[in-house]
Amino acid sequence: MASQDTSFIPDMPPGPLDTYRCRVSFDWKKLKLIFEDKDMLQLKMKVWETLLSDHIFHHLPVTPSSEEQKRRAALQLAKFHQFGFYSNEIMNNKYKKKTRCMMTINEATAALHMDLSVKFALGIALCTNTVLSLGTERHLPFYKATWTGEILSCLALTEVAHGSNTKKMRTTATYDPKTQEFVIHTPDFLAAKCWVGNLGKTCTYAILFAQLITADGECHGLHAFVVPIRDPKTLLPYTGIIVGDMGEKLGLNGIDNGFMMFQNYRIPRESLLNKMSDVTPEGEYETCFTNPQQQLGAALENLSTGRVGIIQESSNTLSHAVCIAVRYSAVRKQFGPNDNDDELAIIEYQLQQWRLFPYMAAACTMKVFVSLFTDQYLNCVEETNCGGKLRRLSGMVAEIHAMVSACKPLITWTCSSAIQECREACGGNGYLKASGLGDLRNNHDAKVTYEGDNNVLVQQASNWLLRQWRSVNDSENKKEVASPLQTVDFLINAGEILQKKFRGRVKEDVMSHNFVEEAFQWMLCWLLRSTEEKYQANLLATNNKFHAKNSVQVYLARTLSLVYAQNNVLVYFWKRCSDNSLESSLKSVLEKLYLLYGLWCLDQNLTVLYQGGYACGPELSNLVKDGVLYLCSALKDEAIGVVDALAPPDYILNSVLGTADGKVYDNLQAAFFHNPRGMERPSWWNEIVPKISSKL
Amino acid sequence: MASQDTSFIPDMPPGPLDTYRCRVSFDWKKLKLIFEDKDMLQLKMKVWETLLSDHIFHHLPVTPSSEEQKRRAALQLAKFHQFGFYSNEIMNNKYKKKTRCMMTINEATAALHMDLSVKFALGIALCTNTVLSLGTERHLPFYKATWTGEILSCLALTEVAHGSNTKKMRTTATYDPKTQEFVIHTPDFLAAKCWVGNLGKTCTYAILFAQLITADGECHGLHAFVVPIRDPKTLLPYTGIIVGDMGEKLGLNGIDNGFMMFQNYRIPRESLLNKMSDVTPEGEYETCFTNPQQQLGAALENLSTGRVGIIQESSNTLSHAVCIAVRYSAVRKQFGPNDNDDELAIIEYQLQQWRLFPYMAAACTMKVFVSLFTDQYLNCVEETNCGGKLRRLSGMVAEIHAMVSACKPLITWTCSSAIQECREACGGNGYLKASGLGDLRNNHDAKVTYEGDNNVLVQQASNWLLRQWRSVNDSENKKEVASPLQTVDFLINAGEILQKKFRGRVKEDVMSHNFVEEAFQWMLCWLLRSTEEKYQANLLATNNKFHAKNSVQVYLARTLSLVYAQNNVLVYFWKRCSDNSLESSLKSVLEKLYLLYGLWCLDQNLTVLYQGGYACGPELSNLVKDGVLYLCSALKDEAIGVVDALAPPDYILNSVLGTADGKVYDNLQAAFFHNPRGMERPSWWNEIVPKISSKL
Incomplete structure (x- = not known):
């Protein structure tokens, strides 16, 4: 421990905190390496440095409109993909090392832009994971395209009237053996999918959870489907889907949380993520064999x-x-x-x-x-x-x-x-x-x-x-x-x-x-x-x-x-x-x-x-x-x-x-003096002047 | 009590709450009149009705920029003055009745737009009150013009380095007997006035608290002065004052909280609010007689x-x-x-x-x-x-x-x-x-x-x-x-x-x-x-x-x-x-x-x-x-x-x-479907499409 190298951690700059800093009895860098693994800390620092090299990741002094926040988060996500943080070096590791690195990249991203990290976590990490665990080989192209950022996905589970109680979800996917399609339908607004991150404005696909119903009318419970939502060339939603953004939230406005209703919208049979269970072309529901440990x-x-x-x-x-x-x-x-x-x-x-x-x-x-x-x-x-x-x-x-x-x-x-x-x-x-x-x-x-x-x-x-x-x-x-x-x-x-009693003095x-x-x-x-x-x-x-x-x-x-x-x-x-x-x-x-x-x-x-x-x-x-x-x-x-x-x-x-x-007061002074338009006369001054004219 | 008239309170509309509403064992309107005085409730309702008659007071579905929030609050304040809620009927009452009404108008305003109520409370109510209690006859024109909305004022006390400890304020007002003026000065940024509501963009006067110093160098403590800040015709600040808006806050962004520094800025001797103490033209500091009860x-x-x-x-x-x-x-x-x-x-x-x-x-x-x-x-x-x-x-x-x-x-x-x-x-x-x-x-x-x-x-x-x-x-x-x-x-x-013990069972x-x-x-x-x-x-x-x-x-x-x-x-x-x-x-x-x-x-x-x-x-x-x-x-x-x-x-x-x-779900549906641009393709769609084009 004593020999641990902390030289890669930059020193603290001098300033008013020195009064207290010099009283500290331990080496803060060594404490830092108790809070954070050295390799992971270095990975974090690399992610931060890389992100900050592009101005789209810089902080803005004035909060942009919700709409602009969504635009920036979308552009950040595209750039994030380009940076290729998930290098082969990382992804070729075994599960544990690989996942730990991915988690660290997420932590670093979240600390800089929580919006971006949520967009990535939902649209890429969660969706690809779901496809891996619930899908089969035929879903690999979707998996790959999501992972490389060619398509942006979302995960649609929550409905307007049901969140915690997932069993009561009412969106249906009814199998039609004639066309070998599932017909997705939303009975009413209460069953509209909502709170779906990336759905509001940007995603092209959704992983949708719906009640699977076979032609005999039997309901087999919630299943997941890969559903195309928007034309990837135009970002216009397909006919049969009503989709939109839920509007402003208390925070995380860079995320386009969306709602969606289906009107007998048809998707191919193969859209079902079919590792655990499947529907045959003829419409038979069957459960598949899977390894219980892996499950x-x-x-x-x-x-x-x-x-x-x-x-x-x-x-x-x-x-x-x-x-x-x-x-x-x-x-x-x-x-x-x-x-x-x-x-x-x-x-x-x-x-x-x-x-x-x-x-x-x-x-x-x-x-x-x-x-x-x-x-x-x-x-x-x-x-x-x-x-x-x-x-x-x-x-x-x-x-x-x-x-x-x-x-x-x-x-x-x-x-x-x-x-x-x-x-x-x-x-x-x-x-x-x-x-x-x-x-x-x-x-x-x-x-x-x-x-x-x-x-x-x-x-x-x-x-x-x-x-x-x-x-x-x-x-x-x-x-x-x-x-x-x-x-x-x-x-x-x-x-x-339980027999013990406190007898301290x-x-x-x-x-x-x-x-x-x-x-x-x-x-x-x-x-x-x-x-x-x-x-x-x-x-x-x-x-x-x-x-x-x-x-x-x-x-x-x-x-x-x-x-x-x-x-x-x-x-x-x-x-x-x-x-x-x-x-x-x-x-x-x-x-x-x-x-x-x-x-x-x-x-x-x-x-x-x-x-x-x-x-x-x-x-x-x-x-x-x-x-x-x-x-x-x-x-x-x-x-x-x-x-x-x-x-x-x-x-x-x-x-x-x-x-x-x-340097709190220097920072405050800079913030006040550089506050955009802060020292300018307001552009709307002439709208209020006639109303406040001194007669003194 | 039983005979109290509650007919002026509108009934509740029917809907899903009826299930519980019909179980209530008492008359909610009568309970309301325990929570609120009848006259005051009617006054509130009148204020709300009047304000809502002008669209500038309506709520917006999308949060405007901070700058736009300030503009709206300024226009609301002007309109608020025009509505003349402080009618003669109210203002001719005795102190208690009058103040209670003013407080009620403030409560009603605050419930609709907290920003507006704060702007009024600080810029008009607090400033006029301060002039009344600390000023004399010569400040009456200022008092009246503030009250009628001809001028907008602010109260500047807090400094960057001192809030709670007012004794340590460092802005000075030094009397110059030669010109019979006070010279206002801010020694450094730490003594800049800050958090002053209405100061950032809109006020034309400030009631300023500064350490009064006589020509002999003696400091007589904090005193209040009426100080012109901006030209009321142009809203441009006067030379010798550095003034600006502090920037975004966690809320209340309609209020232009400002900061201000003085550079040997001169104001006439008569600017001192001189009920308790005064400085003679020659520069003698003197304490004035005042009624102790009133004080x-x-x-x-x-x-x-x-x-x-x-x-x-x-x-x-x-x-x-x-x-x-x-x-x-x-x-x-x-x-x-x-x-x-x-x-x-x-x-x-x-x-x-x-x-x-x-x-x-x-x-x-x-x-x-x-x-x-x-x-x-x-x-x-x-x-x-x-x-x-x-x-x-x-x-x-x-x-x-x-x-x-x-x-x-x-x-x-x-x-x-x-x-x-x-x-x-x-x-x-x-x-x-x-x-x-x-x-x-x-x-x-x-x-x-x-x-x-x-x-x-x-x-x-x-x-x-x-x-x-x-x-x-x-x-x-x-x-x-x-x-x-x-x-x-x-x-x-x-x-x-203290001898008592709980012996309940x-x-x-x-x-x-x-x-x-x-x-x-x-x-x-x-x-x-x-x-x-x-x-x-x-x-x-x-x-x-x-x-x-x-x-x-x-x-x-x-x-x-x-x-x-x-x-x-x-x-x-x-x-x-x-x-x-x-x-x-x-x-x-x-x-x-x-x-x-x-x-x-x-x-x-x-x-x-x-x-x-x-x-x-x-x-x-x-x-x-x-x-x-x-x-x-x-x-x-x-x-x-x-x-x-x-x-x-x-x-x-x-x-x-x-x-x-x-009707929670109807309201949610309306909010989602009417969310401005919520169902539109984003205007920036073509910035992200090249980056997410499906190869599936």
């Missing part, structure tokens, strides 16, 4: 790739927001011990530390968690490709799905609240577009409800957790936890864990990994037991599983999933902290960050600990809160080093408040 | 008018957000007990109720609180004008200032989180601009940091609270609380209150006004005692008041202020509930709303109640949480009635998800 892996990938991408991007966004606010706080001064003295940098105020540092700790722990977890996820998919033992693989797939379902909500919500706190912590200046925080917020905001609404996903995680709980407490098969990734193997000791009693681990395990066991008990009681009273489940969500199942996600983040991060080759200066700051995030989470969940009887009296609350404040204060002189390690280059961060040199 | 009232008005406006507007914004999400939840269906049955409206889910109804209860309680408190505030200012007893008045002024300082943060933050929850509760559709929630968020967001940063204001409230605590516990003058508005008179019984033990009152009083006493104890301990350890105060903010003083604000909201609302003339159906729903907001606040503060020993064991937490869920369920069939009472007309709410007829 498992494909299912996991289809469900998870987007969500893993989201947690990667969100942990970056969170880091960027924190970086802006912490740097600003080290430069901005306001008030001081008395009127004559110099004022204090606002980072000196306990309140400001408490508002920001827990989010900084969250950013660090989540970055590390996401990176380690991604490895595990990719290993798992790779294993399904090599064909491991089915039972073990299906256990792993289920556990990974549960983790993603809990962590995507935790990380995206933490990111949302962090952005808002950072925006407020920068005062009025955080409200300037030039702060960068508004764009972070508006573009991030979609993530809490797309690719699985957070409030729906947490239920999937708690369902899995409850299954594990039941299997541990099953009197027949006691002590079986299907947790190959060991995220809940402590449940075997639930009886013992001094700071050291909470400032330890052991305490954090114990408290989290206790909470998880207690929440599981309480959820299950309430569920069973409800079931007994109503005899209705659906209602019984709905009425344990608030306060119980929902909290359970989020605490489970917090615990995963902490456990994975702690593994990284415990690496014996770590320099002691790094180890020391990592442990502080671990404890801060851990105690801060516990502080939010204190009621559970009191309600369940783990604690009684003032000590636990006092010690946890004192611990948080102690850690804030202990991290004050390290914070600039920590955010330097989290920070991307200035042109990616794109904030006048957060540049590496800390 | 008190003027100070209160200067500090509070903007903030009272903010809590009025925020309680409306909060209501609008809740109205959109609750109506949508009653129409949107997803999942159901089993796949074959009809799906359930999402309002049926406990989780959705729990996410939205507490905010609905907050909206109701806050609307009523704000209305009653505004009355009190206006009475207080009126009393200062009539000259009451100085001691009593200054007590009242201090208490009102404390209330505003606590309630502005509480209400604006509640509004922010409500908007976000409502946006998420509408799923992806909440992310559409057409949902209206994005504009609510972006325009509201400024309020948490302007007119007193929330985190700074809460400290002013806690300072006042601590003074009351000390005066109660002062062994010399025991039992004196300077709380003429009785918001903390229970502190006299603090000893007794059944639902009824928490579902009562008595319990909520007791728990809140206990929390306030405990937080006060704990804050004071920690402050004294810190003071003893550091001998530094500044540091001692800073280190009691987190967890203590900050929580104290917010709990104080919650308690005020609850106490005022309860007063309204206790009105004996209320119909029982209204009383019943109001009590549920009171309890829901009260228990929900307590749930957030449970740790305090456990930590301080008010409770031990699971009962309190269980009962409070069960109470919240019980109330959510009890309000489910009333919710549509409640939001109908909160809702403004559809064209004000401006949301496809929240129209009174509940």
Whole structure:
């Protein structure tokens, strides 16, 4: 570790941040290489450099119209293809290495232009992946043309009246044996496809999910079809399709989210992605043989790739927001011990530390968690490709799905609240577009409800957790936890864990990994037991599983999933902290960050600990809160080093408040003086002058 | 009450909301008249009707450029003046009636176009008020011309490097006896005035705050001056002033927030607003005699008018957000007990109720609180004008200032989180601009940091609270609380209150006004005692008041202020509930709303109640949480009635998800199909076609 080469990372420029930067006790470049793999960081830097070489990727000081944003994103996508980031060197790697590189290119793109990365992820990555996992040889030309950018595709699943409940989709694909075609039809506006990225203006093909109906009228459920949408030469939609753009959104306006209705629109039989099932020319529906392990892996990938991408991007966004606010706080001064003295940098105020540092700790722990977890996820998919033992693989797939379902909500919500706190912590200046925080917020905001609404996903995680709980407490098969990734193997000791009581009296009693681990395990066991008990009681009273489940969500199942996600983040991060080759200066700051995030989470969940009887009296609350404040204060002189390690280059961060040199006021002056037309008389001056003419 | 005429309120149109609307147990129009004074509601409706008669006030389906937003807001302001809402009929009233009407006109304007209302509030209301309270007869022409819209003004206080700490402002106004002029100067960019609404592009005058320096070099502190900025005939700035627009913001882009630097810019001696102090032609600084009561009232008005406006507007914004999400939840269906049955409206889910109804209860309680408190505030200012007893008045002024300082943060933050929850509760559709929630968020967001940063204001409230605590516990003058508005008179019984313990066992033990009152009083006493104890301990350890105060903010003083604000909201609302003339159906729903907001606040503060020993064991937490869920369920069939009472007309709410007829899907279809250029081929199609040509 000590010998790791960090020379490729540029130094920080001098400026007002030096006051704090020189107090940092560790080498921030080495910390950066804990947050990011060296090769991947270099790949990111290469992507950024390449993109920035073309002005179409530059940031604009004034927000263009939605229409112009769409045009720019479309041109960016074309240029992105030309740059050929997905070189043979990358694509010839094995699955894991290859995918990790692709994910890194996506992270780099997303940090610069979230719009572009979403357009690519949906239109190319997701569509080609779907074709690979659901299609057969005959779809290879489509796959290739999509991958090279010759055609732009989109994935149409959501309908106007149905999002989360996919079973209720009503678009139909009825097979007509006479012409050997599927007839696609949208019964009414409620069944119109919507929210389809790339569909609004630009795509030429769609991968469409529709209910497959055979000539005998039988419905075989949702299937995917490759459907031509627009003439690639003219970009005019084909007759039989009503398609358009959904209009402005709160952010991501470079993406042309579209809606679409079909009027008995005919496509060839071969359009069906037919790996799992097919329809014969004569109209017989048949299920095809597929390898169960591979099917498992494909299912996991289809469900998870987007969500893993989201947690990667969100942990970056969170880091960027924190970086802006912490740097600003080290430069901005306001008030001081008395009127004559110099004022204090606002980072000196306990309140400001408490508002920001827990989010900084969250950013660090989540970055590390996401990176380690991604490895595990990719290993798992790779294993399904090599064909491991089915039972073990299906256990792993289920556990990974549960983790993603809990962590995507935790990380995206933490990111949302962090952005808002950072925006407020920068005062009025955080409200300037030039702060960068508004764009972070508006573009991030979609993530809490797309690719699985957070409030729906947490239920999937708690369902899995409850299954594990039941299997541990099953009197027949006691002590079986299907947790190959060991995220809940402590449940075997639930009886013992639930006996524990907090008896701490001094700071050291909470400032330890052991305490954090114990408290989290206790909470998880207690929440599981309480959820299950309430569920069973409800079931007994109503005899209705659906209602019984709905009425344990608030306060119980929902909290359970989020605490489970917090615990995963902490456990994975702690593994990284415990690496014996770590320099002691790094180890020391990592442990502080671990404890801060851990105690801060516990502080939010204190009621559970009191309600369940783990604690009684003032000590636990006092010690946890004192611990948080102690850690804030202990991290004050390290914070600039920590955010330097989290920070991307200035042109990616794109904030006048957060540049590496800390020259906030120079940046503000430049922003004000160079604000396009900012110092010009408005062109419409003569429309208002007759109305305000002084008679003084 | 029963005889109150509600016929002027239009009925709700039929539609999908009827299913729930017909279950409502009370007359929503009567509830509306509890939330809004009848005369004021009629005034609002008149303002809306008048504004909507001119297309410049209509909403646009596509966000215009920032520049165009500024043009529209400027034209709207001109038109607004022409409409003459401030008729003689209104302006000839006594202070209280007159101001209440002006506030109502502002509320109506803000609900339609927040930009416009801010431009008016800053440029006309605030500037004329400042001239009245700080200026003399010679400034009357300026006052009148501003009021009639002949000139547009702005108020320049904040500087680039100083916002909250006004004492450190560095713009100077140095008196030159030779020419009898003040020389205004900005030493450097850090002292540039900024964030000045109307300054960027449109104003012709500024009321400028600068350090007054006499020829002998003595600085006499901040004073206000009337300063010409632009030639009213050409809108070109005068030589000696560098002025421009600050650029895009996260919202409110119709307001031209400007920055400005002076280069030894000269203005006549008479420009000084000289009611409190003046400079003689020869250059002598002198303080003028003023009536202390009036000065008190003027100070209160200067500090509070903007903030009272903010809590009025925020309680409306909060209501609008809740109205959109609750109506949508009653129409949107997803999942159901089993796949074959009809799906359930999402309002049926406990989780959705729990996410939205507490905010609905907050909206109701806050609307009523704000209305009653505004009355009190206006009475207080009126009393200062009539000259009451100085001691009593200054007590009242201090208490009102404390209330505003606590309630502005509480209400604006509640509004922010409500908007976000409502946006998420509408799923992806909440992310559409057409949902209206994005504009609510972006325009509201400024309020948490302007007119007193929330985190700074809460400290002013806690300072006042601590003074009351000390005066109660002062062994010399025991039992004196300077709380003429009785918001903390229970502190006299603090000893007794702090002895109380929660011993409840059944639902009824928490579902009562008595319990909520007791728990809140206990929390306030405990937080006060704990804050004071920690402050004294810190003071003893550091001998530094500044540091001692800073280190009691987190967890203590900050929580104290917010709990104080919650308690005020609850106490005022309860007063309204206790009105004996209320119909029982209204009383019943109001009590549920009171309890829901009260228990929900307590749930957030449970740790305090456990930590301080008010409770031990699971009962309190269980009962409070069960109470919240019980109330959510009890309000489910009333919710549509409640939001109908909160809702403004559809064209004000401006949301496809929240129209009174509940025709969400018709509205979405219209929005998609009428989205300007939404179904057109993009004009830039030929720029991307060569890049995506199918070879299939």
